[in-house]
Structure formats: structure tokens, C-alpha cells
Amino acid sequence: MPRNYLRKASDRCVVTDEQLEAAKLLISKGASKRKAASQVGLKESTLRKRLKAGKTATSMGRFSLTFTKERETDIYKYIKQSDDLYYGLTMQNLQKLIYEYAEVNKITHRFKTSSKLAGRGWVYGFLKRFLELKLRQPVPTSIARAMGFNITQVQRFYDKLQSLYNKHKFVPSQIYNMDESGVSTVPKKIPKVISVKGKKLVGKIVFLN
Template structure:
């Protein structure tokens, strides 16, 4: 499936107002074929819509996996996690969408083998939720994020004591290549927020 789909047919190109006018035109005593020619709506469509008494716009394509409320909940969760310095990567969001659909028994077309939603779903999700974008956050030391205060230092040394009591280390360990600043990778976060 192409990433940017281009419409190939004129199917369903009529408007709701055209359909209402055509049905009224038929109710006024005109034929279905005359209404079809006048309002540029296929004859069979007019017959079916008249029989079902439906004048709404047709839904073309696949049915959406999530409702707008469910997508809003997913969107707000992504924003919240990025605000607390735990931004999700694109693959993590795709996995979260799969898990959300599975746990709520929502019918989906996601890959059960990979246990994640597809790239096309993610692109559509980002297009529908314009406040989220793919970002490369600034690499920040964990100490700056958590704050360097008495409580945090006490927790650090308590954990360090537990680790040293369980494992015997050789002295003079080489610390070359060990950094406290990690490369965060690309995440999904609120647009325009540092």
C-alpha cells in the first residue's frame, strides 16, 4: 500500500446536500434517472438511498480502528509521558496501540506476529493529531532530570551499598566510555515544547 494514497475514481464524490436535493427532487414526482442526471449521482446509489431513506455521505475505505475518544486518550498519554521525561519512540507507540486494541477487544488489522500497529496507522495517527510530532530530545544527564537533593543522594548510596554487598568487584575498574548522559533517540512528543 502506498504511503500517500491518491484517489483514482470519482466514487462517492457527491455531497450530502446533493443527495438531499436529489431525494427531494424524486419525492416531488420526478424519476430516479432524471435525478441521477441532474445531480450527478449514480442511478443505483439513488435507488438504494431512497429505499433505505439515507442521505448521509458514504464512508469510503476501511473503518477506523479507534474512535476519536480512544485516539484522544492515546494522544494525551503520549503527551503526559513526554512531559515526565519518558517520551515514547514510534515503535513503542505502535506497540501501545496494539496492546490497547487487544486489551479492549477492539477489532484491528495490526500485525499479531509483530505485536504492533503498522507504519501507515502511525502516519495517519500523527496526521489526525497535529499536536504530536517526532522529536529528537536534548541529551540530558539523569542527575539534572531527577534533581540533586539530599533524598536522591541517600537513595543512591543505599542502592550502591546493596549492589556492592551482593557482587564482588575488582579494584581499579576502568570507567572509560561510561557516561551519565544517554543518547535519547527519536521520540513522539508535544509539538513546540522543549
């Protein structure tokens, strides 16, 4: 499906999950389908079609979501966890992961079997459903830096720094910044990864070949 697909104008009724569940509840309590449809603001014919086909509000004509809301939520959580661990997924990483996820779980999909990748259109659609996520440019991070940047190691660094200050009585003119050595241990350019909007620092573990 095209990334910016616009559904053609139609007089077909759009059904929400809330309407469908409310109608099911009324029917389970003895209400007729006509009465249930009227109370939740739907046409009786629309409600009957939804109940007969087992469709939900995610169905949009011949287009429907590949995964259920629960499965997409699991994917969302995995993406966030990967990002937190400095292993943010690139566009292609996610496309490959989603294809394999659908295949392993025997989920019917429209992804291309030749490339074994989910379409970019699916990824952009997913990002629209989870607005907290966005493709962002990460900061290349060496694995040594990632492993060393935790509360225990940082506290040890400042404890040793304070000990040296107390022992040698350094004055400001004797303190130099040695970070800018000009020797890079990581690639300078890496692909964008899917991360959370508003996150101050997006890092990604990289290795030199």
C-alpha cells in the first residue's frame, strides 16, 4: 500500500471498537440487533455485517491491519526496549523483523516474499499509530562507552576525581580537557533508528570493521 494512501470518499459507516463492543454487550443482554445498532449509532445492516464477518474497527474495506492491537503493542515495547539498550532498530532492521515475526507466527500478510521484508508503507503506518516513535539520527556509541555509562561507574569516576583533587590540590590552570583527541573509535555516519520523540540523547552501539 502506498505510504500516503488516501481512502476514497465513501458513504460507508466507520465503526469504532467502542461501538462494536457496546453493541455486543447489549445483544448479550437480550437486545435485538436492530435495537443494539440504534443505541450505539449504527445501521443495523452495518452491525450485522461486522458481527457476521467477525470484523473489528481496524477493518477498512479491503485494507486491514496485519497484526492485532496486542501484537502491535508488543512490537512497540520491543522497539523501545532496543532503543533503551542502545540497539535502536533502523528502518531495514524493523522491516526484516516484522516479516520474520509474521512468518514465524503464521500471520497472513501482504509483504514481499522475494525481499523477505515488510514494506516501508507498513513501517510509516505503524509510526502513525504509535506517535511517540520517530525515525531519529543517533549518536554513534562504542560498546565500551555504553557499558561504562551507568550509575556505579560514573560514581566511581567522580570519587576518584575528588580524591585526586584533595591529594594534589590542583588549580584550574592545571586541569585540561583531554576528550578531544581526534581519534574516533566509531563510524561518523550511521542510519537513522526508531526512537522516542523528545528523548535528549539517542545512542546506538556501533563497531569498527
